[in-house]
Each structure stands twice: as C-alpha cells, then as structure tokens.
Amino acid sequence: MSSIDTDYLVVGAGAMGMAFVDMLLSDTDATVIIVDAGHQPGGHRNNTYPFVRLHQPSAYYGVNSRPLGTDSIDETGFNRGFYELATSSEITAYYEQLKSQHFLPSGRVTYVPVATYLGHNRFRTLDGSEHTVRVRRFRRRRRRTQRPAAPRRRTIALHDRGGRQDRHGHRPVAAAPRRPPNPRALDHAA
Numbered sequence: 085m086s087s088i089d090t091d092y093l094v095v096g097a098g099a100m101g102m103a104f105v106d107m108l109l110s111d112t113d114a115t116v117i118i119v120d121a122g123h124q125p126g127g128h129r130n131n132t133y134p135f136v137r138l139h140q141p142s143a144y145y146g147v148n149s150r151p152l153g154t155d156s157i158d159e160t161g162f163n164r165g166f167y168e169l170a171t172s173s174e175i176t177a178y179y180e181q182l183k184s185q186h187f188l189p190s191g192r193v194t195y196v197p198v199a200t201y202l203g204h205n206r207f208r209t210l211d212g213s214e215h216t217v218r219v220r221r222f223r224r225r226r227r228r229t230q231r232p233a234a235p236r237r238r239t240i241a242l243h244d245r246g247g248r249q250d251r252h253g254h255r256p257v258a259a260a261p262r263r264p265p266n267p268r269a270l271d272h273a274a
C-alpha cells in the first residue's frame with residue numbers, strides 16, 4: 085500500500101469534480117488528486133444516456149477556465165435558431181482536453197482513472213493495489229460560539245418611560261399610547 089500527500093482529494097471527475105479542480109487551480113496554489121471510477125473524465129456522460137444532449141446552451145456548461153462549444157446558433161434540426169446543445173461525446177471530449185491540456189500540465193493535479201474510492205482517504209486502482217491519501221488542507225470547522233442571551237425587554241406605556249433602565253443599562257421599549265376611540269365609529273354603533 086502506498087501513501088500519497090496532497091492538499092485536496094477529489095473523488096469523481098464529473099461536472100462537479102472538474103469544476104472544483106478548475107477553480108482550485110485558478111484561485112489557489114493547491115495540489116490535487118482526482119480519483120475516478122471511469123476511464124476518462126466527464127462523469128455519467130461517459131456511460132449513461134449517450135443520446136441526451138445538454139438541455140441548455142453549451143456556453144452555460146463546463147468550467148470557468150474554458151468555454152464549451154463555439155457559442156454558435158444551430159442552422160438545422162430540432163434546435164434550429166437556438167444556441168448549440170453539446171452532445172455527450174462533445175462533453176466528454178471537452179473534459180478530456182481540459183484534463184490533458186490544463187490540469188496535468190499545471191503539475192499540481194494527479195489524475196487516477198479506473199480507481200475506486202473506498203472511504204477514509206483510501207482508494208483501489210485497477211491492478212488491485214490500495215493507496216492512502218494524506219490530505220494536508222482541510223476546512224477547519226467553525227467553532228460554535230455561544231452568544232449571550234439578549235436582555236429581556238419590558239414594555240411600558242410611553243408616558244411612563246422616565247429615565248428608567250433595566251439591569252443591563254437598556255431603556256425599556258416604549259409601547260405606542262392607546263388610540264382614542266374613533267368618534268364616527270361610535271356614532272355608527274349608536
């Protein structure tokens with residue numbers, strides 16, 4: 085069993101994992117290991133519903149660092165007159181290029197395909213060997229702080245405010261004085 089050090093261990097090279105790693109590369113100096121059960125990035129697009137295109141224009145899909153598609157408008161077919169919708173093979177080709185042209189050349193990403201994540205920072209590769217990942221960075225849990233209870237406020241009539249303060253030094257909240265009765269309403273009642 086080997087042991088590998090990294091800043092982030094990302095399980096899954098689907099749309100989410102790829103977008104997350106892309107963001108790590110642009111916004112941090114972190115190193116990453118991507119472990120994925122599939123043979124290439126793209127997640128479920130590699131093996132499910134190959135006939136289903138994107139439902140939204142290609143330009144709205146993918147990662148921040150590179151556009152998917154050419155932002156062109158289809159001239160034929162059911163989508164004629166609308167922005168192109170990438171096919172599954174276009175999506176997987178896009179993620180494969182992203183991996184080989186951007187992630188790996190950065191020198192900060194290790195990509196492990198056909199590997200199963202076993203939990204507890206361990207994964208198994210195709211040859212049956214198991215590996216442990218030592219993750220250096222992690223999100224620190226925010227400590228729960230106890231806020232002091234807000235002082236209870238007493239409600240008193242406005243004319244009764246005076247210079248009174250409660251034991252915390254707060255002035256009591258004043259209630260609006262009672263409205264005088266509506267004389268027209270009384271006339272009507274009579």
Ligand SMILES: Cc1cc2nc3c(=O)[nH]c(=O)nc-3n(C[C@H](O)[C@H](O)[C@H](O)COP(=O)(O)OP(=O)(O)OC[C@H]3O[C@@H](n4cnc5c(N)ncnc54)[C@H](O)[C@@H]3O)c2cc1C
Nearest residue numbers: 096098099100101120121122127128133138139140200201
């Ligand atoms: C038919 C269909 C059409 C869709 N169309 C659209 C669309 O047009 N627009 C849109 O925005 N969204 C669409 N979606 C939704 C979108 O594709 C998914 O929400 C998105 O792909 C999910 O990405 P993901 O990375 O979370 O998961 P996935 O794409 O499922 O990727 C998960 C990855 O994790 C890997 N993995 C899981 N467990 C392990 C493990 N233990 N060890 C190693 N690897 C593991 C898998 O191999 C896989 O590669 C569609 C979904 C479907 C099913």
